[in-house]
Amino acid sequence: MSRYIIWSLLFITTMIASCNSSAPLGSEDTSDSKIYNEPHRPQYHFSPEANWMNDPNGMVFHEGEYHLFYQYYPDSNVWGPMHWGHAVSNDLVRWEHLPVAIEPDSLGWIFSGSAVFDATNSSGLGSPENPPLVALYTYHDPVGAEAGKDDYQTQGLAFSLDNGRTWEKYQNNPVLENPGIKDFRDPKVTQIDQEIWIMSLAVKDKISFYSSNNLLGWEHLSDFNPDWAAYGGVWECPDLFPLTTPEGEQKWVLLVSINPGGPNGGSATQYFIGDFDGKHFTTDQKTVKWLDYGADNYAGVTWSNVPASDGRKLFIGWMSNWMYANVVPTQVWRSANTLPRSLELYSIDQEYHLASRPVKELEMLREESQVISGQNITLEQELVELQLQSSAADFSIEFSNPAGERVIIEKKGDTLFVDRTESGLVDFNDGFPARHSAAVNGLGIEELRIFLDRSSIEIFINNGELVMTDLVFPRERYTQLHLKGFENENQLHYLKSVW
Numbered sequence: 001m002s003r004y005i006i007w008s009l010l011f012i013t014t015m016i017a018s019c020n021s022s023a024p025l026g027s028e029d030t031s032d033s034k035i036y037n038e039p040h041r042p043q044y045h046f047s048p049e050a051n052w053m054n055d056p057n058g059m060v061f062h063e064g065e066y067h068l069f070y071q072y073y074p075d076s077n078v079w080g081p082m083h084w085g086h087a088v089s090n091d092l093v094r095w096e097h098l099p100v101a102i103e104p105d106s107l108g109w110i111f112s113g114s115a116v117f118d119a120t121n122s123s124g125l126g127s128p129e130n131p132p133l134v135a136l137y138t139y140h141d142p143v144g145a146e147a148g149k150d151d152y153q154t155q156g157l158a159f160s161l162d163n164g165r166t167w168e169k170y171q172n173n174p175v176l177e178n179p180g181i182k183d184f185r186d187p188k189v190t191q192i193d194q195e196i197w198i199m200s201l202a203v204k205d206k207i208s209f210y211s212s213n214n215l216l217g218w219e220h221l222s223d224f225n226p227d228w229a230a231y232g233g234v235w236e237c238p239d240l241f242p243l244t245t246p247e248g249e250q251k252w253v254l255l256v257s258i259n260p261g262g263p264n265g266g267s268a269t270q271y272f273i274g275d276f277d278g279k280h281f282t283t284d285q286k287t288v289k290w291l292d293y294g295a296d297n298y299a300g301v302t303w304s305n306v307p308a309s310d311g312r313k314l315f316i317g318w319m320s321n322w323m324y325a326n327v328v329p330t331q332v333w334r335s336a337n338t339l340p341r342s343l344e345l346y347s348i349d350q351e352y353h354l355a356s357r358p359v360k361e362l363e364m365l366r367e368e369s370q371v372i373s374g375q376n377i378t379l380e381q382e383l384v385e386l387q388l389q390s391s392a393a394d395f396s397i398e399f400s401n402p403a404g405e406r407v408i409i410e411k412k413g414d415t416l417f418v419d420r421t422e423s424g425l426v427d428f429n430d431g432f433p434a435r436h437s438a439a440v441n442g443l444g445i446e447e448l449r450i451f452l453d454r455s456s457i458e459i460f461i462n463n464g465e466l467v468m469t470d471l472v473f474p475r476e477r478y479t480q481l482h483l484k485g486f487e488n489e490n491q492l493h494y495l496k497s498v499w
């Protein structure tokens with residue numbers, strides 16, 4: 001049985017259960033909660049106003065706005081018939097919610113995909129004066145899936161002529177039929193020159209590349225699935241894009257999300273650095289590389305059409321893990337995104353790696369900053385950013401609360417750990433209370449930047465050269481910070497809510 005059929009059954013069962021009882025799924029009492037101030041509600045991460053969200057989709061910059069679409073089920077707080085929810089921002093930090101952008105139709109539910117600005121109107125769906133935004137997404141036909149067919153995922157297209165406010169489906173959908181493979185989804189489109197669009201598609205355990213000159217007809221180019229890659233689960237949500245090395249050379253990066261099979265259990269994103277000749281992606285890489293060693297950064301991809309004058313490859317991920325996403329202890333909404341990050345190449349011993357650097361716009365969150373010294377610090381507020389320097393071989397950082405709950409980040413020898421076994425509510429899933437680890441081989445740790453929100457911790461070593469993103473659900477906020485192995489002058493910033 002595919003995981004989507006299992007989910008459909010789970011969804012029906014949950015709907016019946018929620019009709020019969022008002023028992024909360026977590027410990028959270030929502031009776032007098034105020035929207036955006038509920039327990040565990042992220043205060044500076046994007047989350048939907050209500051109900052279920054998973055992957056970020058269709059991220060495109062256009063006319064001064066960052067568009068964020070996302071896998072959304074508007075009728076429940078567990079996964080179900082997928083729509084594209086929608087929000088916009090001018091700065092990647094403060095978001096305005098917009099109505100649902102794309103709804104299911106007779107061809108199926110609307111799974112993940114991407115959006116591009118068709119500046120030359122190559123699709124003919126707009127006009128030279130008003131070229132369209134074009135979204136490519138996967139149709140998931142639940143009827144075909146339940147009937148045991150193989151070809152129930154196809155690629156569809158919708159376009160917008162009013163800055164993404166309304167979307168029209170292309171009349172000849174689907175634009176890419178299914179060749180008889182169950183997992184055939186998550187089209188991510190990029191333009192490699194004025195004439196050519198390239199689509200990366202997740203096809204079971206490989207990435208297939210297609211090309212088109214009008215976004216409507218697609219020709220298969222090649223497949224990528226090296227022997228040594230991670231294959232612990234199905235491949236999903238690819239993203240192929242060029243990046244310039246610090247030395248000025250152009251390389252191509254391919255992101256591939258995989259579930260399960262991540263380095264710390266469940267879902268995670270591997271990446272490949274190589275070359276793309278317009279048809280084939282090739283790499284000299286021989287070992288698996290992970291974008292984030294925490295358990296909670298999945299299905300992330302980059303924004304298209306960010307102006308060359310900005311030059312960044314901007315990324316956001318879904319801050320959860322399929323291992324427990326449907327049962328995390330929130331009720332009004334379920335899931336948030338990671339902080340936005342800029343993806344950049346850096347090298348160790350002449351080998352390239354991908355850094356995820358927190359975007360500079362996040363500095364606008366800082367409300368009050370202080371220099372801290374000593375080992376024990378009382379946190380006066382709950383939204384915290386720390387900037388720490390360490391030259392010690394080993395160090396530790398512990399956030400704790402009067403209820404005895406704590407999360408510990410520590411470096412011992414060549415390994416960085418995040419221990420959330422006693423971090424708060426943990427027993428909603430056996431895989432959640434864990435001690436996650438990441439090898440720091442070859443990376444001289446100089447500084448750490450840590451972001452604490454109401455239900456997440458993001459750790460950026462050396463400005464994102466090693467990253468760990470983890471959810472935590474403390475019953476009350478962490479009020480104490482205990483530091484070991486740090487220099488005497490470190491920075492503590494209290495952050496403000498964006499809601």
Ligand code: FRU
Binds near residue numbers: 054185299
């Ligand atoms: C990844 C994913 C995608 C799919 C979507 C369905 O989390 O499984 O492959 O398109 O979620 O919601």
